[in-house]
Amino acid sequence: MIGLNKINKIYKGxxxxxxxxxxxxxxxxxxxxxxxxSGSGKTTLLNIISYLDNDFSGDYxxxxxxxxxxxxxxxxxxxxxxxxFINQDIKLYENLTVYENLSIFCAEEDKILEVLNIVGLIDxxxxxxxxxxxxxxxxxxIARAMLRNSSVIIxxxxxxxxxxxxxxxxxxxxxxxxxxxxxxxxxxDKALANKYGDRIITLSNGTIESDTIINKCSLNENxxxxxxxxxxxxxxxxxLTFLKPSFASIIIFITILATLFTCILCKYNYKxxxxxxxxxxxxxxxxxxxGYEFRISKI
Numbered sequence: 690m691i692g693l694n695k696i697n698k699i700y701k702g703x704x705x706x707x708x709x710x711x712x713x714x715x716x717x718x719x720x721x722x723x724x725x726x727s728g729s730g731k732t733t734l735l736n737i738i739s740y741l742d743n744d745f746s747g748d749y750x751x752x753x754x755x756x757x758x759x760x761x762x763x764x765x766x767x768x769x770x771x772x773x774f775i776n777q778d779i780k781l782y783e784n785l786t787v788y789e790n791l792s793i794f795c796a797e798e799d800k801i802l803e804v805l806n807i808v809g810l811i812d813x814x815x816x817x818x819x820x821x822x823x824x825x826x827x828x829x830x831i832a833r834a835m836l837r838n839s840s841v842i843i844x845x846x847x848x849x850x851x852x853x854x855x856x857x858x859x860x861x862x863x864x865x866x867x868x869x870x871x872x873x874x875x876x877x878d879k880a881l882a883n884k885y886g887d888r889i890i891t892l893s894n895g896t897i898e899s900d901t902i903i904n905k906c907s908l909n910e911n912x913x914x915x916x917x918x919x920x921x922x923x924x925x926x927x928x929l930t931f932l933k934p935s936f937a938s939i940i941i942f943i944t945i946l947a948t949l950f951t952c953i954l955c956k957y958n959y960k961x962x963x964x965x966x967x968x969x970x971x972x973x974x975x976x977x978x979x980g981y982e983f984r985i986s987k988i
Contacts, residue, residue: 690752691841692713693714693748695710696713696737697710697711697746698730698733698744709894711730711734711895713890713897715871718867719872720873720886721887722874722881724877724890724891725891729894730892731892732875737749738841738843738873739774739843741768770839773833773842774844775834775842775847777845777847777849779823779829779830781818783819786814787814787816787821788805790818790829800836804835808829809828810829822855823851824851824859827848828858831859831863834866835866840870842871842873845875848876856878886904888901
């Protein structure tokens with residue numbers, strides 16, 4: 690979905706190359722963490738992905754379309770409809786209630802209440818934002834992002850001002866959201882990245898130092914929409930399980946093979962019965978034998 694090709698970002702003031710010849714593809718849902726020391730280019734990369742910063746060289750593809758070729762109206766629509774933000778600097782209307790803050794982005798009451806229930810703030814819907822804790826305020830921003838139904842959620846140190854308990858609550862929500870949405874998160878907290886990340890990218894001096902897939906299954910599980918039973922996959926997985934040195938695995942493998950063999954044999958037997966019945970009917974009819982009681986017996 691997101692493709693960056695040979696991106697370079699140079700700050701003209703000091704002529705420093707913050708992003709250097711960087712190429713990156715993010716094609717699947719899940720949480721992608723971007724790590725690195727201060728000054729490594731993390732926030733600059735987020736600004737490029739969100740296209741808040743378009744003063745760079747290279748190509749940026751979104752859903753196979755080069756954003757560099759977009760008109761001003763298309764760029765505006767991209768930022769408005771495809772990207773949502775969750776930042777460490779929580780921007781909410783302090784004198785409005787939780788519900789009123791969300792109603793700015795969505796006019797459907799049922800939808801707002803549903804999202805508030807998901808983020809655990811349904812009992813705080815009529816409370817002013819100024820009366821909320823830091824963790825609750827951040828959950829309001831997550832609810833806002835959910836209501837926008839964006840394809841990509843950009844998080845810049847979303848839990849830096851929270852304690853560990855509230856940080857985990859925030860990322861528990863983001864993990865659920867990432868099942869259907871690309872979540873890209875910058876953080877200095879490696880423990881959070883290792884706990885919740887599906888992919889971890891480490892930047893150093895504007896280039897990718899490492900790119901590690903942590904949870905490949907999570908990244909791909911929502912791309913597989915075919916739920917039909919697949920005997921080939923079953924046999925392959927069973928065979929791989931059999932290779933593991935486990936008595937229980939061997940029993941499971943033998944049981945599956947026996948079940949498949951029984952199904953095939955039953956299908957073959959009933960086919961033979963149909964042939965046998967037809968032959969018997971033809972024989973007795975041709976010989977004018979009346980009153981014969983036909984029956985089908987298993988072979």
